[in-house]
Amino acid sequence: MRIKKIFNNNVVLTENDNQVEIVVMGRGLAFQKKVGEEIDGSKVEKTFVIHSKNLSDKLSELLKEIPSDHLELSNDIIELAKRELDCHLNETIYLSLTDHIHFMLTRMQEGLTVRNPLLWEIKKFYKDEYQVANHAVQMIEKRTGIQLPDDEKASIALHLFNARKGSSGMEQTMKMTKIVNGITQIVKYHFGRAFDEESTNYNRFTTHLRYFAYRMIRGEVSDGDSDNSLFEQVSRQYSDAYQCTMKVQSYLKVNYSFEMSKEEMVYFIIHIHRLYSREKTE
Structure with a gap:
């Protein structure tokens, strides 16, 4: 490989x-080297x-x-995330996470020290990414x-989630988190009870909310209506869940100028109902 650009003695573009x-x-790697010269492959540690x-x-x-070592830290965290989350991450993570670190x-x-106002929500809704971020912070500290x-764990977790879902940016990811938190608070106060946030039922519910908010922000939520008879049936059968x-x-209409279709309302x-009834039974 020939050198195309030299950033410093240890980092080059080929x-x-x-x-x-x-x-x-x-x-x-680039010590006493010039652009156009071959690099010594035996000195290459990371690509x-x-x-x-x-x-x-x-x-x-950015590398200028x-x-x-900040790029190296970022790369090691990204590789850690790929293994632990078992997923593909958008290439933009190399830029965004490196810059953040x-x-x-x-x-x-x-x-x-900068406080992350979404620390609590991120710990609760993005547990997998937060767990990886926790390991990442341990790596950085070492x-x-x-x-x-802990605020930095939350920030790293948001970068990972943003790259994992391929969303348009950090601002949208934070908006999505606020939407999910707003909806869970409505459900909590409507039924007048705290749900077991470690339960399978609650995790299943918040997973649905995250994907709903993700699609909503990207404009991918269905704008069609389901069969009116189905909507009427579930509204009558699960009247409390319907009121919620x-x-x-x-909340979505007032704060985000978004109106759910009947199809989405049926799913909600x-x-x-499943969350409340199962938590109540257990």
Whole structure:
């Protein structure tokens, strides 16, 4: 591989035979090297293949400003997430998470702690991502010696969820979290009881809510109506869940100018009834 751009002695940009750009890392990899020269393959420790040209350009700009060990930390966390979540992550995570880790460590060294207002919600609704983020923070603390607050676990978890679902950005992910939290609070106060947040029933319900909010923000929620007879049937049969669903409908309309179709309302009525009835029985 020939050097296309040198970021520092340890990080260079190369290109393979298919003209795909690859960021390559290794101690002293670019020492006394120039653009166009071959790199010593025995010194290569890590490689980052970026298929998007636009993303590659942005990552190249970022690498001019940050230490190579921040990129290495980010990559190790991404690999950890892929294993533990058993999923594909959007390539944008290499840019967003690397930038976040650099900014986070810079802030912490300057004594600036930023609170994450969604910490509680993220711990509750994105348990898998938060668990990975917890391991990631342990990794960062071990390598840097910098102690991080739980707020940073929540921020990393949001980056992972954002890349895992392929949504449009962090702002939308946070909006989705607020929607889910708002709906669960409505259900809680409507029935006047706290649900077991560790139960299978509750996890099943919040999973439905997360995907609903995800589709809602992306404009993918069904705008069609189900069979009116089915809607009328579940409304009568599960009247309490129906009343709760109407409160959810009002909340979404007032706060997000969104109106659920009858098809979505049917699903909500059934899910809410199942949650309440099973939790009540247990």
